[in-house]
Amino acid sequence: MNVLIVEDETPAFRRLSRLVEEVMPGAVIAAQVDSVEAGIAWFEANPAPDVMFIDIHLADGSGFDLINEVAPKCPYVFTTAYDQYAIEAFRTNGIGYLMKPVKKEDLLLILHKMEQAKHATADPAPRAAADGYKSRFMVRFGETIKTLPVEEIAYFYSENKATFAKTFGGKSWPIDSNLDAVDALLNPRDFFRLNRQYIVSLKSIDEMKIYPKSKIVVKLNPAAKEAPVVSSERSAEFKQWLDDGVS
Numbered sequence: 001m002n003v004l005i006v007e008d009e010t011p012a013f014r015r016l017s018r019l020v021e022e023v024m025p026g027a028v029i030a031a032q033v034d035s036v037e038a039g040i041a042w043f044e045a046n047p048a049p050d051v052m053f054i055d056i057h058l059a060d061g062s063g064f065d066l067i068n069e070v071a072p073k074c075p076y077v078f079t080t081a082y083d084q085y086a087i088e089a090f091r092t093n094g095i096g097y098l099m100k101p102v103k104k105e106d107l108l109l110i111l112h113k114m115e116q117a118k119h120a121t122a123d124p125a126p127r128a129a130a131d132g133y134k135s136r137f138m139v140r141f142g143e144t145i146k147t148l149p150v151e152e153i154a155y156f157y158s159e160n161k162a163t164f165a166k167t168f169g170g171k172s173w174p175i176d177s178n179l180d181a182v183d184a185l186l187n188p189r190d191f192f193r194l195n196r197q198y199i200v201s202l203k204s205i206d207e208m209k210i211y212p213k214s215k216i217v218v219k220l221n222p223a224a225k226e227a228p229v230v231s232s233e234r235s236a237e238f239k240q241w242l243d244d245g246v247s
Contacts, residue, residue: 001027004042004049006066007079008034008059012100016053016079019107036061040069043233048074051114053098056080067094070233071195075114134185137165139173148173150190154204154222156182158197168204170222192241194218198228202242 003020007013013032020027030049033039035058054063056078063078078097095114098106136147154168156179163175163182175182183193193199200220207219214232216239230238 001051002030002049003027004030004033004052006033006039006052006054006058006063008055008057012055012079012102016102019102019104020053023104023108023111035059036066036069039066040232043070043072048072050074052076053079056082056097067196069231071193071231077110077114133187137173137175139165139175141174150186153201155198155200155220155224156191157199157224166222166224168222188241192238194228194230194238195234198224200228 001024003024005013005016005020007016017029017032020029030046031042033042037060039054052072052074054066054076056063057080058066067076076094078094079100079102080097081100096110098110134150136149137153139146139148148165148167152167152169153165156163156165156175158164158179163178164172165175166172177185179193179196179199183191183199186199189202191199191201200218204220204222205218206221209217209219211217211229214235216230216235217227218230219227
């Protein structure tokens with residue numbers, strides 16, 4: 001198991017490395033990254049690790065900045081000496097957070113949670129379409145229950161720790177799964193995970209603009225509250241998906 005540690009304090013890095021190697025037999029520390037800039041460069045040059053531990057306070061920004069930039073396709077755990085960041089950490093798709101100095105028992109609890117999340121995502125889910133991908137979702141709002149065909153969904157998004165499906169008609173419906181689970185059920189020719197907050201249908205993309213550092217801003221129809229941004233790490237994959245999707 002490859003482990004990336006994003007930490008700018010050497011003593012904290014050494015302590016966490018020792019604990020990781022102690023409780024995760026076979027774990028290999030892929031690298032120590034000490035800044036947002038270095039983290040972006042590392043993800044551009046390397047495949048995603050199996051898990052990432054990321055300090056919230058870095059020399060040139062925060063761990064949240066790095067997550068927003070690279071949208072890592074791996075589980076990640078925040079580390080912090082300040083518990084006031086706990087709520088913000090839980091608003092991301094991270095596994096959780098560890099208070100410094102990291103304790104062995106807390107790390108074991110996080111690893112147990114990570115294993116549970118992995119099994120939950122791997123559990124087989126009902127699939128109705130002949131090609132093996134989900135063709136509809138059951139949605140519920142109050143006492144209203146209905147089925148929502150996938151072709152009516154413009155995009156899925158997360159907000160305030162909840163997941164929603166936005167239809168082409170402009171209505172949002174809550175979904176009883178997180179975006180990681182939803183992503184595994186959708187046909188990758190039709191839907192793409194832009195970042196940690198959005199999975200979009202090809203048909204929902206209205207306009208795209210290239211920004212500095214190879215980022216792509218995507219305008220959706222129906223419009224999202226804020227136009228989602230594809231990170232520089234994912235932009236090449238996104239362009240390839242667009243090319244395959246229209247070929």
